[in-house]
Amino acid sequence: MRTNRSLPALTLLLGFATTFACQTASTSPAPSTTTAAARPAAPPAPSPPAAAAAAPDHIKLQHILISFAGKVPGKNVTRSRDEARALATQILERAKKGEDFDELVRKYTDDQAPGMYLLANTAITPASGEFSRDRMVPAFGNVGFSLKPGEIGMAEYDPITSPYGWHIIKRID
Numbered sequence: 384m385r386t387n388r389s390l391p392a393l394t395l396l397l398g399f400a401t402t403f404a405c406q407t408a409s410t411s412p413a414p415s416t417t418t419a420a421a422r423p424a425a426p427p428a429p430s431p432p433a434a435a436a437a438a439p440d441h442i443k444l445q446h447i448l449i450s451f452a453g454k455v456p457g458k459n460v461t462r463s464r465d466e467a468r469a470l471a472t473q474i475l476e477r478a479k480k481g482e483d484f485d486e487l488v489r490k491y492t493d494d495q496a497p498g499m500y501l502l503a504n505t506a507i508t509p510a511s512g513e514f515s516r517d518r519m520v521p522a523f524g525n526v527g528f529s530l531k532p533g534e535i536g537m538a539e540y541d542p543i544t545s546p547y548g549w550h551i552i553k554r555i556d
Contacts (some may be wrong), residue, residue, distance in 0.1 A: 442528060447474060485497065536551075538550040
């Protein structure tokens with residue numbers, strides 16, 4: 384039986400490249416057009432084949448980022464992790480009950496209002512003004528591409544897949 388001896392080396396190299404890219408991104412100033420959701424993060428987890436086949440090529444999202452102290456570079460967010468979780472849950476409930484999402488974004492986001500993003504799915508070339516799904520934090524794209532137009536969902540805080548906090552996401556198109 385043959386084994387691929389270069390696989391561990393490739394895994395080590397990819398891990399080093401990811402670590403180096405994250406360290407470089409955190410120590411160099413971000414362009415003024417970069418927002419919390421668009422900052423580089425860990426590579427997305429592979430999508431199940433059935434979900435990838437059914438997902439649209441392009442979507443438009445609006446989101447509210449609820450962060451906590453130390454999670455969004457350049458922002459003076461002072462709430463604790465528990466306070467952020469409670470606020471995100473409250474805002475999700477309010478949005479699902481039909482409260483004006485634009486107003487919720489303006490009032491609560493720790494990103495930039497209006498919080499609109501155009502995304503191209505994995506392996507789709509982004510059109511002008513779109514971000515590649517792979518450039519976003521994984522949970523943002525995973526939740527966004529799972530929603531139908533008009534639906535609202537939430538990407539829970541996770542240090543790897545959603546490192547900036549909770550994203551309350553509404554799919555527009």
